[in-house]
Amino acid sequence: MSEAEPDPLERAIEATLFAAEAPMTVDALAAHLGDAAPGDVRAALATLTARYGPRGVHLVERGGRWHFETAPDLAHLLRREKEQVRRLSRAATEVLAIIAYHEPVSRAEIESIRGVQTSAGTLDVLMEAGWVKPAGRREVPGRPVIYATTPEFLDHFGLASRRDLSGIDELRAAGLLDPVDEAMEAAMRFDPDEPDEAESDDEDPS
Amino acid sequence: MSEAEPDPLERAIEATLFAAEAPMTVDALAAHLGDAAPGDVRAALATLTARYGPRGVHLVERGGRWHFETAPDLAHLLRREKEQVRRLSRAATEVLAIIAYHEPVSRAEIESIRGVQTSAGTLDVLMEAGWVKPAGRREVPGRPVIYATTPEFLDHFGLASRRDLSGIDELRAAGLLDPVDEAMEAAMRFDPDEPDEAESDDEDPS
Amino acid sequence: MSEADQPFMFPPEASRPDSDALYLELGAWEGPLDLLLDLARRQKVDLRQISILALVDQYLTYIERAGAMKLELAADYLVMAAWLAYLKSAMLLPKEEQEDPSPEELALRLQLRLQRLGAMREAAGRLMGRDRIGRDVFLRGSPEGLRTDRKTVWRSDLFSLIQAYGQVKARTAPRIYHVANRPVMTLDSALERVAAMLGVTLEWMEIRDFLPPHASPELKRSALASSFVAALELAKRGRAELEQEAAFAPLRIRRLKDGTGQGLGA
Numbered sequence: 144m145s146e147a148e149p150d151p152l153e154r155a156i157e158a159t160l161f162a163a164e165a166p167m168t169v170d171a172l173a174a175h176l177g178d179a180a181p182g183d184v185r186a187a188l189a190t191l192t193a194r195y196g197p198r199g200v201h202l203v204e205r206g207g208r209w210h211f212e213t214a215p216d217l218a219h220l221l222r223r224e225k226e227q228v229r230r231l232s233r234a235a236t237e238v239l240a241i242i243a244y245h246e247p248v249s250r251a252e253i254e255s256i257r258g259v260q261t262s263a264g265t266l267d268v269l270m271e272a273g274w275v276k277p278a279g280r281r282e283v284p285g286r287p288v289i290y291a292t293t294p295e296f297l298d299h300f301g302l303a304s305r306r307d308l309s310g311i312d313e314l315r316a317a318g319l320l321d322p323v324d325e326a327m328e329a330a331m332r333f334d335p336d337e338p339d340e341a342e343s344d345d346e347d348p349s
Numbered sequence: 350m351s352e353a354e355p356d357p358l359e360r361a362i363e364a365t366l367f368a369a370e371a372p373m374t375v376d377a378l379a380a381h382l383g384d385a386a387p388g389d390v391r392a393a394l395a396t397l398t399a400r401y402g403p404r405g406v407h408l409v410e411r412g413g414r415w416h417f418e419t420a421p422d423l424a425h426l427l428r429r430e431k432e433q434v435r436r437l438s439r440a441a442t443e444v445l446a447i448i449a450y451h452e453p454v455s456r457a458e459i460e461s462i463r464g465v466q467t468s469a470g471t472l473d474v475l476m477e478a479g480w481v482k483p484a485g486r487r488e489v490p491g492r493p494v495i496y497a498t499t500p501e502f503l504d505h506f507g508l509a510s511r512r513d514l515s516g517i518d519e520l521r522a523a524g525l526l527d528p529v530d531e532a533m534e535a536a537m538r539f540d541p542d543e544p545d546e547a548e549s550d551d552e553d554p555s
Numbered sequence: 556m557s558e559a560d561q562p563f564m565f566p567p568e569a570s571r572p573d574s575d576a577l578y579l580e581l582g583a584w585e586g587p588l589d590l591l592l593d594l595a596r597r598q599k600v601d602l603r604q605i606s607i608l609a610l611v612d613q614y615l616t617y618i619e620r621a622g623a624m625k626l627e628l629a630a631d632y633l634v635m636a637a638w639l640a641y642l643k644s645a646m647l648l649p650k651e652e653q654e655d656p657s658p659e660e661l662a663l664r665l666q667l668r669l670q671r672l673g674a675m676r677e678a679a680g681r682l683m684g685r686d687r688i689g690r691d692v693f694l695r696g697s698p699e700g701l702r703t704d705r706k707t708v709w710r711s712d713l714f715s716l717i718q719a720y721g722q723v724k725a726r727t728a729p730r731i732y733h734v735a736n737r738p739v740m741t742l743d744s745a746l747e748r749v750a751a752m753l754g755v756t757l758e759w760m761e762i763r764d765f766l767p768p769h770a771s772p773e774l775k776r777s778a779l780a781s782s783f784v785a786a787l788e789l790a791k792r793g794r795a796e797l798e799q800e801a802a803f804a805p806l807r808i809r810r811l812k813d814g815t816g817q818g819l820g821a
Contacts, residue, residue, distance in 0.1 A: 155405060155423060159701065161406045161419060162698055163700070199365075211695060212694055213692050214692070215691050218692065234585060241675050244675065256672060299689075310681070319674045323667045323668055327660070368694070371696075371697065418699070428704065429704070430703075430704045430705075430706045432708045433707050436709075442719040443723050446720035449716065462727065480709075
């Protein structure tokens, strides 16, 4: 079958992550395994990830925490009975995306992007799902609460980190994550007389 | 890592058993996987069992139902004990000393020697440490529990026996090991004609 | 990846071919910006190349037709319509008559807002299309769970132990020593002693004669006090009488002849 003698640390990590009720960080794993060095744990995780790559169960990292999950291509086998995922309204979906791509972001900033008021329930739904949390206040007049995503958000959407958000780097490079006022200033400085011919088209954000 | 192209049925079984909330029979598995023949499922289960044999997680059959579980030799990982070293408090040290010098003693006796009440937690700490144990009941009204030290106590404090408690002889000669009430009484019984004669030593408290 | 029922995925134009379908969706938009973005999408060009004038026309047409169909329109749609109508007229004016901010700036601002909203809408669609836990990938159905039991290991040493015992003793011992070092004669023993000695004779005796002859000075003071009280007590009981010739003169005591003194010595 597989190689002759599996590494004891790999076995221990396999067992621990299989049994764990929540994803675990490298440090939590190392601590749980007693005297394991985080570097060794990291190396073993990399080996295991590759090992489980072709299998029906995968080892994945989400927001710095590791867990096993079923292979995405087998979703059809499992989905029919187990559909348990929360359906979000279109507004909640958009607000979640805006928070994820802009975080930390205030409610007013969310509303200025969407062009409409955000109903009180929308943020509550996202916070109740555990995907969004208040992350302090912006030090401007009124000190508005700002929001950010949580490790559970990364976990749920299969993101290793926010850098995995599709297109985030391109959007940032294109200035599409900057406020309109800032973009206006930049555009006006760039070529105030021909606003329609703004920066050259190097990237399609879609 | 592992073999090039895992069998699709094996992958499906892996994912299904991993995500299942309860162990599954071969028939339930075959039904779940749509058009799989029970014979094929059985063969795949055998392959998988062998495959996971040396790993940290095993595929096992229990009463005709299959599930993944932690390898038995790694069961200790599921319930880890984390040791935390703490220094005995002063109150607990005093109580321990009194038990060691006077054992067996009741709680009331400990309190009369210390001159202060002993909180319930103090004796618990000493028993949790494994240094003190209940040693029956004193046959007086109320039948109070009496306490004594354990072999672990001698061990921890590097004593061959309680007689090695340094100073015990000197302390006894000075009359310091008699219960306070008794010493008081003896002092009050003092004969005015022969004030210099010490009270007789009629009880060995050790 | 894509879910056809996600409303923000903007399926190909074919599925929304005519503007009549547009009216049926009234209420599907979240405000005028949302409607504008949808209209802009129908121009099938990059949002950066969008023709704002064409977009304004489409919006105004839409609002007009909705009004003709007597559909209830929220106020902000009408505000946007008024603003866009102003923008359009300003854009058609010769440049030198334009005020500040110029209509081009206003148009650019609108375009930037549409780009941003469009970008987030697509991002939301892609986010929802990811492999989500509980829909596309599944966690272990019944994990055994990990438990960490915290166990306290207590530590102490022999020196602390003996020191603690010494402190307990030091704290409680003084009471014992003070009593032992202060010899006293109790009232009871003084009574016994004085009564016994009175039984021997009927003569007056000085109270000092009742004191123990070899006692230490401290005991003598205690014995004197106790014997004095004992003498008073015997006098009160009618067994003895006391006399003193002057203040601070020797105090004398004598058994009463007719008292029950005989029994005292027994």
